[in-house]
Amino acid sequence: MNTIRLDKARDPAFKRQVEKESGQNLSLCYQCGNCTAGCPGAQVYDRQVSQIMRAVQLGLKEEALKNRSLWLCLSCSTCSARCPNDIDVAAVMETLRMMARREGWVQDRPIESFWKAFLDTVKYTGRSYELGVMADYMARTLRGWGNLEIAPMALRKNKMPFVPSVIHGREEVARIFKRYAEKRS
């Protein structure tokens, strides 16, 4: 591990940007660790929530954005519910995730691929379609095989129809995605 030269590495503008986009005051965090303590994803995180909050406080952009934790976050809001300083930590995590995407620093392609697969289904049919998402996701990432373990049961119980439902307004929905894509580019 390299020593971080704080006088050089700190980027106060980054902290301000996170505060602006998330609507949260990061200076309120006194590092009690309660977000980490309650996080259901903590065991698989490579950097704990409280550490990510600390990185933002210090203005250490890469530390805050380049980690898998952002992508493993389950958005359950336990961190926000228990923060003694009423910081919506989940909103900060979501903000950081969007910023990481903008920076092209996605640290967990598979999860991003799952989202893409999911949203593509919505884009084309207007609704999500579990089997389609799953197949698309597995094809894209060659992962997700663990789910095959439950597939027989799901299929036996007829819980995954083979035909997606398609809505009349699917073009309207597709236009939402199209405009979104245009705005981003």
Add this chain to the structure above:
Amino acid sequence: MKYAYYPGCSGHGTSVEYEASTRAVCNALNMDLVEIEDWNCCGSTPAHSVSHELSAALSARNLLQAAKTGADCVISPCPSCSSNLKMARWRMQNAEFKAKTDELLDAPTPANADGGADLMETYSVLQAIVENVGVDAIARRVTYPLEGLKVVTYYGCLLSRPAKVAQFDDPENPVSLDNVMKALGAEVLPFALKTECCGAAMGIPDVNIPGSLSGRILDTARAVGAEAVITACPLCHMNLDLRQRQAARISGKAFFGLPVFYYTQMIAYAFGLSREAMRLDKLAVNPYPLLDKIAARREARMAEALKTAGAAS
């Protein structure tokens, strides 16, 4: 009250039993449901993880469709869907956010006096039942009480959180499901993991996450003596029921064998609604031995009551 009904995508897939029982129970409780015509997916977690505006735009289309029904509000059985619809309306109260979201839509959303979007409010079906119908009305309607059935209620993350948007029940110790189950005659055990996350949709990319989280929930439920887990969320249900064997394996425990019911299935059962109103056949963990036990307890009690009555007369 008239409700615009938003089933959510999983109602057509993994949670058909939730969808069927919800409709049957609402009907039994005289709730006037009109399905929103041509509704689309709310975008779920992937949409709001990618963009708040995209997520809000997808929800806004649904809320605009809902407005056409002339209903008083929107209800959805799925906590994730209702949370998304609620959040969209909440965020779009901000005029700036509304403007950005409107850019994604064919036509801008109507504005209210404060410059925010004038959209219909959304509630979970559970909230509508508890707050508008009331647990007393449920209790009155019960024909087959859940004799001594020991359950834990599992709410998941989104029913009462984030508190400022959900505006429902206690974020740390919710009790609405408990009250419904008590009204049905079940015994609700104290359960500290009511709002602990089950792992949500993370199972698709990594089965280990819901595996270990759900394993812990099921293990604690068993430890406190629960005979069944009651839930209100399709995703939670999938992780606890469909993935129950996987969860046991990943968390290194023996198979729990704990039936996991949607609360609506339990209401339908206690009301004596038809088999089609429950769709118990869709559950992965076999519920029938437990239901037989309930029936046996009920019969025993009735026999006892008859005996006492006979002795008295």
Add this chain to the structure above:
Amino acid sequence: MSVLAGKELRIVGFLCNWCSYGGADTAGTARAVQPTDLRIIRVPCSGRVNPLFVLKALMNGADGVLVSGCHPRDCHYSSGNFYARRRLELLKQFLPVIGIDPERFEYTWVSASEGQRWKDVVTNFTARIHALGPAPRWEDVPARYDMPVELLESLRPLGCGEHPALPELKQAIKDALAQGLEGVLGWKKGFDAIHAEPVFMTTPEEVDSLIWGPFNVQNLAVFLPQYKGRKIGVVVKGCDSKGVVELLSEGLISRDEVQIFGMGCNGTVNLSRILAKLPEGAAIESCACRGNKITVTAGGQTIEMTMAEVAQDKCRLCTKPNAVISDAFAGTPTTEPEAPQDGRLPGLRFLDSLSLEERMGFWKGQMERCIACHACRGACPMCVCRDHCVSDSRDPEWVTQEDTVQQKLFFQLIHAQHLAGRCTGCTECERACPMDIPVFALKQQFGRTIQKIFSYGAGLDVNATPPLLTYQVEETTIKERDLA
């Protein structure tokens, strides 16, 4: 003194020394940055804040005024803020009648420990005043001279004919004089047929000069305090009797020193309305009253008019035509009508129909006409300061002798404020005004607010405590105002 051009507005704060001034100190000690507009005047207690200070500041160009004291129940002087709450709430609701936006004035409670709250109060109030912008200035507002002309429909039939019980009344007075009463105040015919004038009757002959009818306009209660210590009597209409009650309840006259003679009243006239129907400047030759018709001969012309045309406004909405208190009541009482839904007289009705700026313009126009004769004060039975009226004093010097609209209006505000909770609505101030300025509207604005908040009407109960001289710990009818 100059307000920093464009940057600041003029905001004056009155802060009690013990709580809010301390709270402002606490905010300062915590370096809680606030807008710089506010200028704080330290007072011992919010109860020290005479509402007239607030009016003075607003009349003199303050853009906003803030009063802050200890929280209710936590007053350093135990009850000062309870009185302040009543007075300031009343003031806030009074302001619109003179065209001042009530949002420019606020009162709140901040304790010495609440630095953050003080910062929020200052920040929010300053933001509010900046949103309202600079207060309109009297010199910039266009004066208007239009007047209320509405003739209200009477609640009951008004009449002007001979009162059948007059002999009975005279006899009662004669009897009382015989029993040692020094004299009795009443009315006799004045310099012409339509004017009556007060008389202090001490002999049976003088009693015979007593008249009763539509021209007995003066409220004789006004003379009572000066007879203090002597046993006298007074003849009253219903409206006059309320003044007597109020004087009694304030201890300004004694019940055992005054005998009250009453008789049912059928209404009195507004002389200006009669004169307006006569040829300009014509001397009045005779007048005959029958039923509800008044026939006046003047300048060789005979002109007929009805009470409906010439009655005083207050008589039209009068619900107390009989003395509310009396020792001798002659004849049968006049039937008392139900209280009207809308008790506003034309002056207030007219003002209510105007915008805030128009109201300012209205008072500007009226005060330009005011000749500062103070006849309004002289006619008011509740103006008991007499020679010590603060408007004539230099210590305290509430008004200067400057002939400006603001100074003249401020005198009216003092009068109205001093009468808040005491005014019985006899409208003598307005009747006495030689310029026909509807000054009673100011008193009625206070009166209706007091009725609304405290369900209190002055002059009805000798044992009542006027609402501004008492308080409730919990004021259910006063909305808690919170700036923080």
Add this chain to the structure above:
Amino acid sequence: MKIGVFVCHCGSNIEATVDTAAVARIALTYPDVVFAEDTMYTCSEPGQENIVQAIKKHGLDGVVVASCSPRMHEPTFRRTVERAGLNRYMFEMANIREHVSWIGRDREANTNKAAELVRLAVEKLRRDAPLYAKQFDVTKRVLVIGGGVAGIQAALDAADAGIGVVMVERESTIGGKMAKLDKTFPTIDCSSCVLAPKMVDVAQNPNITLYAHSEVESISGFVGNFTVKIRRRATYVDWDKCTGCGTCTEKCPTKNVPDAFNENISTCRAINIPFPQAIPKKATINPDYCRKIKEGKCGVCAKVCPTGAIVYDMADEIVEEKVGAVIAATGYDLMDWTVLKEYGGGTYPDVITSLQYERMMSASGPTAGHIHRPSDGMEPRNIVFIQCVGSRDCSIGRPYCSGFCCMYTAKQAIMTKDHLPDAEAYVFYMDIRAPGKMYDEFTRRAQEEYGVQYVRGRVSAIQPTVRPDGKVGYIVRGADTLLGKQVEVDADMVVLAVGVEGSHGAGHLAEILRISYDHFGFFMESHVKLRPVETNTAGVYLAGVCQGAKDIPASVAQGSAAAAKVMALFSKPKLENDPQISLVDIKRCVGCGKCIKVCPYQAIEEVDVRGAKKAHVIETVCQGCGLCTATCPQGAIQVAHFTDNQILAEVNALCQC
């Protein structure tokens, strides 16, 4: 009139954002101002000397100092002008620090504002007149409210100085929270061994009148002359007859009464003496549980009482006492931690407060000092201590540090190791605050000598679970932020260091005393640093935690300090009033009596002046609130130095259009 204006830099406190030299220059243009200058530290000795010299040199009749709040230094400068031969009331202050330089950053706006505030002070001073204080008698007795260690110390010190003390205690015994403690940090002294002798002294000191089981009902009057009404709540036992033998308690059949002294971890009888060393050691019946009082049946205690002391129909009694000063020492209560649902909200039997744990460890407590967890009596092996429960937690509106929890948690962890050498003690903390003498060493000892495991991080949740052996366990899930990991402990018992707040009912008492209190029920001192035991109400002093969280030594020190303040107050034969009081202008008064009606102090009386009714102010009773002045329509009664003309002059100075 010749006025001098002194504009203070206050070092850089004012000068940094106010151009004081410019303010002084502007002040010279104000009417009657003949001298103005800016000075570095006006309150310093040379600064004051400078004022004295200027008064002499320029023949000044009055002085304005523009500096800090008059609540800070007005008395200082009044003495200064007096030294130069002026009347002390020919002085005014402009607050350009707290109200200007510290709250605004715009130097131009601040300078302008400061100059305007000086203008207000000048206008006020121009209308000031010399005032002279009057003397009045003082009742040399003090009321001490609260019989905890702070109140006890204050009472004993005052009594030792020969001052009569009236002590009012809400509970049936004095001793307060300290009496509940087993040991005290950092010496691990036995708490009751230190406190009990002092409690006995209170009982035996002839100068102290003790009202236990009593509350202050109302207080009227003012410094030197307060009248106190005390409600002696019914004890249903005639304490003059009760010998404290305890037979009644032994025989009482009602055994399910929650024992408040033991923090409700055990039960007691319906007639009870809280603990063996109670002062007074007298029995009290709890009417909510007593069968005789509730249902009319029983009467056992009356039968067994050897002195016939039981009085079932006893009623509350109001007694009146006259005192000259009041010391509030009402202490604290724990905040309601059950709002924390993630810790079980009070439903988990083995999650207890530190005060409950203290009772459990006490040899005179319900378990005779043995640590057994409440649910099943098991001797715990893993005990988790959680700090900052309800402290430093803005999400539940508790932003402050409760001050002494770090220390007692260390003490309790050490005691745990003493009692149960094989047990493990975990302390979840955020920061360790141990700034007292031998304090940090003490927390170090807990870790170094006793092996208490400290973990830096908050606890997110406590989740009960059933272990394979059927016993209940509590999964304490927290974070070790130093390690950057989520951690868990399967605990047998959890002790919460619950934050403190002002004693229940403190706000109500503050209103009776007319002192300020904050959102958390703590009373406000006159100056946070320099007048820590005084309040803004003359004659009312504070001691102990009622003023803010503090530990025993600090509470004792404050008790002594408050007593010293009372001694100083009573050292003078007579007290002087503040002459800024109301005065009636006989010529203008019409005798309407409105002022008499509103005066909160009955300080105005009706007098006969040559046959006319007039108002008259009793000078030593008037407190100068000015309510009468605002009430009098003629302006005939004016409160000195806040007259109508003075305030009007200030208004006119600000608003002239």
